[in-house]
Amino acid sequence: MVKLMIEEKAYSCQPNETVLDALLREHVNISYACKKGTCHSCMVRSPNAIPPEAAQAGLKNTLKNHNYFLACLCHPEQDMIIKLPDQSEFYTEGTVVVNEMLNRNTLLLIIAFKDAFEFSAGQFVNLQRADGLTRSYSIANTPQESNTLEFHIRRLPGGRFSEWLHDEIMVGDTVAVSEPRGHCFYLPERSEQGLLLVGTGTGLAPLAGILTDALALGHSGPIYLFHGSREVEDLYQIDEMRQLAKQHQHFHYIPCLSGKHVPEGFSHGRVNEVALASFADLKDWRVFLCGHPEMVNQMKKMTFLKGASMKDIYADAFLVTPT
């Protein structure tokens, strides 16, 4: 008999039971639907045990890598700690060490921690204000760069949280930061594969982290980054990206502007359209998409139709919380 631990409570899993069976028998509130491994409703994570292979069938590599599994397919082989998706999160206090503008509406916020903060470049966290107001932001740096997290925060008109960060937060203030989440990150496998990175606005944040990570881990295939906005004033880190492209022959940076005024050195058009027009075929490419939800959903489909495999398409759409 195997023991399942959820938030300090232990549940027993009988030999013929799946994790889902056991938790339902114990009246644990876990979401599920098909019980056949199809709907992925009962996906959970174990921070301490590598799940049986059969329980990870059909999941993306990045999810497998972080020990996600389907409770309905899991006959546990050992005791497991289990994290449910909606389980209350553990927050760590960090201190703001950098607080400066990247362009007219985007703030660079760097938060430092006492101890190492474990994450994969491209993941996101929840930031929480003292009154409990919480928003998700993507991490823009890589874990190798000391105990800090870097964020690109766009000011949303009427957005309570972004306005608070822009107008009130100062160097030295503390912010509560959740554990990292999301499965949009780089894994050092098939390093000869082409990487296509497409983002709008602050979608550059996770992509910059993924890019830095891929370069640091010696990715050898071609890497294309398409970053788009309407006006040039809403792009940022243009010089840094151009500099990187000079240093790395296989990295290509294509800033795109959809507005009327397009200075030299920029492509004209929506970033998704420019990116798609640049490739006849995306078979065997790995694709990362971040930013506007419509762009992300559209591009998931279009890159798939151009030949990219679903298991190679990673995306985090920004969902803007209504204020």
Place this chain on the structure above:
Amino acid sequence: MTDTLNNQEATMSKTLYERIGGEAAVNAAVELFYRKVLNDYRINRFFDDSDMDKQIAKQKAFFTMAFGGPNNYTGRDMRNAHAPLVKMGLDNFHFDAVMEHLGATLTELNVPADLIDEAAAIAESARKDVLGK
């Protein structure tokens, strides 16, 4: 008694799922099939879920079923799952289009014609439930 008979049959002849290549064959078929479906204006609105990962998982379940692989879908499951699509107008015309893509996908993967016929017959057997008739 029926179970014993089925088991004997299974040991005597391999299932279609095994002969066609098991999970590897399903994986190869799913993406080819789903690209065809998304490119087909007759039916793509029924498949245009915003969550593509879930769609792929559903197509995988479909192929496992069509190959007679391990699944425990009942007629009622089929009815319930497709009921919202029937409300959207799903009918024989669309079912035929899906059957067409199933055949084309398996042909493209060089599956022998007799095995394609077997898979098509299994998929065909779900027609009434899928269309809620």
